[in-house]
Amino acid sequence: MLNVAILGASGYTGAELLRLLLNHPKVAIRALTAERQAGRPYAQVFPQFAMLDLPDLVKIDSLDWSNIDFVFCALPHGTTQPIIAGLPDHVRVVDLSADFRLATPEAYEAAYGLPHEQPELLKAAVYGLSEIEREAIAKARVVANPGCFPTGAQLPLIPLLEQGLIDADNLIIDSKSGTTGAGRSPKEGLLFAEVSEGIHAYGIGTHRHGPEMDQELSKAAGRDVRVRFTPHLVPMSRGILSTLYVTMNAGVTLTALRQTLEARYQNEPFVHVLAEGQAPQTRHVRGSNHVLISLHADRNANQAILVSAEDNLVKGASGQAIQNMNIMMGYEETLGLSLTAQFP
Amino acid sequence: MLNVAILGASGYTGAELLRLLLNHPKVAIRALTAERQAGRPYAQVFPQFAMLDLPDLVKIDSLDWSNIDFVFCALPHGTTQPIIAGLPDHVRVVDLSADFRLATPEAYEAAYGLPHEQPELLKAAVYGLSEIEREAIAKARVVANPGCFPTGAQLPLIPLLEQGLIDADNLIIDSKSGTTGAGRSPKEGLLFAEVSEGIHAYGIGTHRHGPEMDQELSKAAGRDVRVRFTPHLVPMSRGILSTLYVTMNAGVTLTALRQTLEARYQNEPFVHVLAEGQAPQTRHVRGSNHVLISLHADRNANQAILVSAEDNLVKGASGQAIQNMNIMMGYEETLGLSLTAQFP
Amino acid sequence: MLNVAILGASGYTGAELLRLLLNHPKVAIRALTAERQAGRPYAQVFPQFAMLDLPDLVKIDSLDWSNIDFVFCALPHGTTQPIIAGLPDHVRVVDLSADFRLATPEAYEAAYGLPHEQPELLKAAVYGLSEIEREAIAKARVVANPGCFPTGAQLPLIPLLEQGLIDADNLIIDSKSGTTGAGRSPKEGLLFAEVSEGIHAYGIGTHRHGPEMDQELSKAAGRDVRVRFTPHLVPMSRGILSTLYVTMNAGVTLTALRQTLEARYQNEPFVHVLAEGQAPQTRHVRGSNHVLISLHADRNANQAILVSAEDNLVKGASGQAIQNMNIMMGYEETLGLSLTAQFP
């Protein structure tokens, strides 16, 4: 059994890691940390676990690392760097924060407004978009789990950019997210009465997942990409739907886009290209690690619309983190992740 | 008092017309029709009116037109044409269906798959986007109330196209709607359990409001426009948020866009350009006839993002219909429409 | 015009007072206070008012009372007493907090855990259940607006207890509330992701509205009453549905209950007894000051079930406060309160 600790277990991604790992046949949960709630039984923080025998919440500095092989780090960005830097060498890590996603200290500081404290560690960390970076992930000690929006946008776009099928200058990503992406800390804007029965855009032109997408899509395109990305808050707890507006390069057809994506993902257990005429719904991946992708003809001949659906807490966070752990440990990649979406 | 009949009063737009008209000082509700529910008290169909003294539902052919001056026609598209053609000449009409929005029988047939039965009437009808077509509306006998999506998309885009500030070839309209836009007829896809806690796109590249937008934006641009439009269904009852991705023409700045819209709408009671840094929420117009518009810099220099919010049942349907009636009758345009949004 | 100030205007009841008062023909809004947000335009706190010309938020101690005739006090309980005690004599008040609802300092301290600081003022204050205490309200200087749960429970029960039709020893009030009753201060338990797609009971056997109901129902029954009251939190923003289980006294029939309520409320503009076979829905009173009441036979012969529906922010708070103002000022009681519910 792999001895696992979840750092920052009192948030939504922590609870989701636990929900999924409890079905993982090779994992034993050894520690759950939460600085402010240390000492409390975990079920006081998330009562759905009341019937299980779980370790109480503790502080990170009280952990005995000799018993821990693997860490999921679900701490807020900015607080993560010293923690990961302080881990013993034998411990491998998937970090769910944003702290190791951007490849350089400069990019990190530009996006997050703070100098990066661990540039060496940053250099060694691997960006963990599982289906794209599988080989590097397998060898990494620290994997930076991708952002929720970048995951759903990159999976459809990367193969098309790699093949030069679409215009890298004109990529529009209009994303709609549930509220759990914003975490569990109480804020007026996340109250039920402020979220239900309405929708709005936020972080327009400024959201920090924009530079993350730029970085990865630029790699795929072999040139600089700057996406046009707008996130929206939808009255739902989970799920991200991304509507992608692309312009096809001269001579490229929708069929070519479809064939490229189907070929790329045909053997992937978690990425599915829908049949013609179908469009994905976030509720059909709710609670699962799957990503659904559809392609649609635009009324303008050289343009196309793609849609992707994911659960922001699973493939967009905790599920992909476990998928990455499976890759790192050489386990079957679907272990702990075989759940079908819970719908209705 | 203006003697008003609502044809098709058993749907959501019918109920919303009634809710608003009950506060209109110059209107008397003389008749409410619903073919299948004729004979029932209106409060059996919409219990929120139980405390009011309203006419029972009747069939259209039982109406005594000598008592009716003005009709709101809220019937399904395709059924509306013979009804309006059969109205006596003294009756003026705002039609909330799609039957008189597209300017030619050819355009109608292409979009709705049916030949238009009343081409003469179609020619005479005026497209009722109140702020844009006010003069023509004032003189019209039949006004075609705009679609819900076109209303929210056209108000920000028309002034920019008229001024040649943005590229008419590259207009992306990503819209998110509540469920009432789909009506009250029971369908599996509109059940609570199928709509809540999720989001999806529909009618991708094929929605009938695309050609309607093309028509009106082409007028504004002075050339053919074909928008890229994708509607989405959001778990909320009311509201449309449209996120508009535009490319500015050479030398045009975001400030120029802002100034153009501010100038155009500064004296309009229902269209509001938000201050820099603000973004609209549909819940802030819920139940009101207001449209909120914001402008945002993109991370790409020559591009901009606009967002508009409306209530699909008010400015997107029944409210704008009343606004048009006010224009047609020479009333103050805000009569019956002074309600502030109901939030929370 | 009556010069009105709203103290504590940054909460939901403050915004709802404003929404309704803007339609009141005899009221001028002179001041809006919020201690922590003083200095901000009101529309920054509630953007739905952005198109209106409203006074900025100020601190209470900056008010010039010579310009104010009437105050709505929407401050948290416990903070209200010194504020109201400090008002000049010419200012009349409806207090929406709980501070003047319980008749004695002892009852207040028992329920709220704090000594009452203004026992004289408490003695003079009138409990403002409009339909029941109309005469006393008309003469009062300070009216204590009832709690949201007590309003919906007492209106059906008081006439039945007064007539001795039901057993005062066996009153069960099972109430279901939207989230706005809990206010706008951020708390984990009110986050969208914690409220949506679920329901739970809270304050079981301990909620502070229990003693308030006891007090008023005891008056009606002429003997001590101690209700069994359980509130529940429902994923909706507004509304309270109360299901009332009563035991009829010997020889009493459901018809007698119905006739008593119908007779009592037949001329009331805001309280409506539904026809046999109908049951109220909170959505049919959403945004309106109406209360709907239904009566139902139980399968047990001597028992009955009543259901009441109200909007907790309107009849349960701000609407009833305005109704009370109308009574106090000798205005027509429905002024500013004529809105039909907003459904859907």
Place this chain on the structure above:
Amino acid sequence: MLNVAILGASGYTGAELLRLLLNHPKVAIRALTAERQAGRPYAQVFPQFAMLDLPDLVKIDSLDWSNIDFVFCALPHGTTQPIIAGLPDHVRVVDLSADFRLATPEAYEAAYGLPHEQPELLKAAVYGLSEIEREAIAKARVVANPGCFPTGAQLPLIPLLEQGLIDADNLIIDSKSGTTGAGRSPKEGLLFAEVSEGIHAYGIGTHRHGPEMDQELSKAAGRDVRVRFTPHLVPMSRGILSTLYVTMNAGVTLTALRQTLEARYQNEPFVHVLAEGQAPQTRHVRGSNHVLISLHADRNANQAILVSAEDNLVKGASGQAIQNMNIMMGYEETLGLSLTAQFP
């Protein structure tokens, strides 16, 4: 492997059976039936299963029963009797309809308005409240899976009635349900816009789960019981919360109630008595087979309040059906049912 068919697989309970059975190590899904949708791939009806290899939907009369060992029958009540009567003898059945829950043809006809066509089969069928009827279930060929409301109400009440701790004459069950209990057939009252942002009671004094509860609670009490039961529709997809108002018999304390329930359920994997001071939320059992029960002091000395939470589609339907299958087949009772609730 047990060869399983799901009859009526196109409804919500059918999909939920499938979601859960896909994790069951001893079950092979051999057939999925749906009369009107026969011929369609299952994923067209429930797209969340698109990535799995499942049998297409077929008609019941096309099944080859020699390949089927076990049937879950999720057909509408009234249509189920001839189907089950026609099954070959070797096939064992859990029936999720109401057709075999009431013990006598007379009780069935009184509640459902139709004569029972299979009185012999009815006599042989076993009522499948797993924790209470485990021994009879183990031996049964046909198990009648309990109704969703009765499951959540009976588990807390039966032990208390069996011990004579509470008054069997005064049992109030106020239940709040999500919408999936009403099925997937389109009806106006189940549309999103009719369900969201509101709550109402229905079937007051007449719901068919009343007689079912009477029957089982009468068995427990050893005398005739007639409960007071009111269901409510809550804007959520899943979950039932039942608030139970009980009167304790002379000399009985809340502690005695607690000890009785704790003792009865201490070794049950799916029924959990919460610690003092805690109250259950439906979201903490969402998607799981667990039932949470809490006990609370009333402000009246001889009375108590209990609350139970379940997922109506799991313990209230498909989960309990699988639990019953496990009991019938001698499998470990938790097989396929080990999922933790999906929250948020």
